[in-house]
Amino acid sequence: MNTTTSHPQKPAERSLNVPNAITLARLLLSFVLFALIQWSTAWVWAAGLFVFSVATDVLDGYIARKYQLITQLGRILDPFVDKFITIGTFLFLLPHPQSGVTPWMVVIVLGREILVTSLRGYLEQQGADFSASASGKLKMFLQCVAATLALLSLDPAYAAWSVGPIGLPLVRDILLWTMVAVTLWSGFDYVKRAIELLRVTG
Numbered sequence: 019m020n021t022t023t024s025h026p027q028k029p030a031e032r033s034l035n036v037p038n039a040i041t042l043a044r045l046l047l048s049f050v051l052f053a054l055i056q057w058s059t060a061w062v063w064a065a066g067l068f069v070f071s072v073a074t075d076v077l078d079g080y081i082a083r084k085y086q087l088i089t090q091l092g093r094i095l096d097p098f099v100d101k102f103i104t105i106g107t108f109l110f111l112l113p114h115p116q117s118g119v120t121p122w123m124v125v126i127v128l129g130r131e132i133l134v135t136s137l138r139g140y141l142e143q144q145g146a147d148f149s150a151s152a153s154g155k156l157k158m159f160l161q162c163v164a165a166t167l168a169l170l171s172l173d174p175a176y177a178a179w180s181v182g183p184i185g186l187p188l189v190r191d192i193l194l195w196t197m198v199a200v201t202l203w204s205g206f207d208y209v210k211r212a213i214e215l216l217r218v219t220g
Contacts, residue, residue: 037082038092041099044071044078048103055110055169062176065169071103072162097150100158101131107165116177117168118190123198127161130205137212146215153204160197167193 047067054064078096082088105128111119134154141148167190170176179186 035082035087035089035092036085037078037087038089038095040074040078040081041092041095044074045095045099045102047071048099048106051103052106052110055107055114059172061169061173065166068103068107068162068166068169075100097135101135104158104161104165105131107169111165111168114172117172118187118194119168123194126198127201130157130201133205134208137208141212141215144215146218148208148211148215151204151207151211153200153207157197157200157204160193160200164190164193164197 048071051064051067051071054060054067058064075096078092082092105124108119108124108127111117112121112124138148167186171186171190176186
């Protein structure tokens with residue numbers, strides 16, 4: 019009687035799929051974005067490229083879930099690229115005071131990401147589920163909107179935009195500080211979850 023044996027795919031073969039390719043493309047695009055911020059005044063193009071990077075993040079996640087192409091590499095690479103783009107954008111905006119971005123904002127955003135990433139790495143090693151929560155998703159959304167407005171506000175035409183007494187710089191500043199507050203709240207939320215999980219896992 020003939021028997022057939024199935025050979026499992028190599029990890030490298032499973033990882034080379036469309037969602038991960040999109041994620042890698044976003045990583046490469048981030049360097050173009052940072053170059054635009056540092057060496058040009060094409061703020062509208064920079065904002066558009068940033069929004070495109072965020073949109074493709076939604077796309078690769080949708081494809082991965084729909085076609086069951088979720089891999090361990092993707093689970094690591096996708097959030098890394100998200101953070102790399104957003105934090106990198108805020109860092110490159112620091113030399114531009116008109117953007118509204120301040121060192122304190124960047125310190126809080128960066129500190130929160132380092133803390134949560136460290137907690138996630140440790141807890142998932144213990145077998146705990148430390149996936150993204152609603153507060154984390156809201157934080158990411160506000161960071162993306164705030165970064166987009168910060169980029170647009172550097173363009174003179176957009177900086178002059180207003181509805182009555184409310185101008186774009188004011189809307190940008192409100193969103194930036196709201197983003198900082200939600201980032202802090204999200205950090206505390208994740209720390210609380212981590213403490214609860216540590217009690218369970220011992």
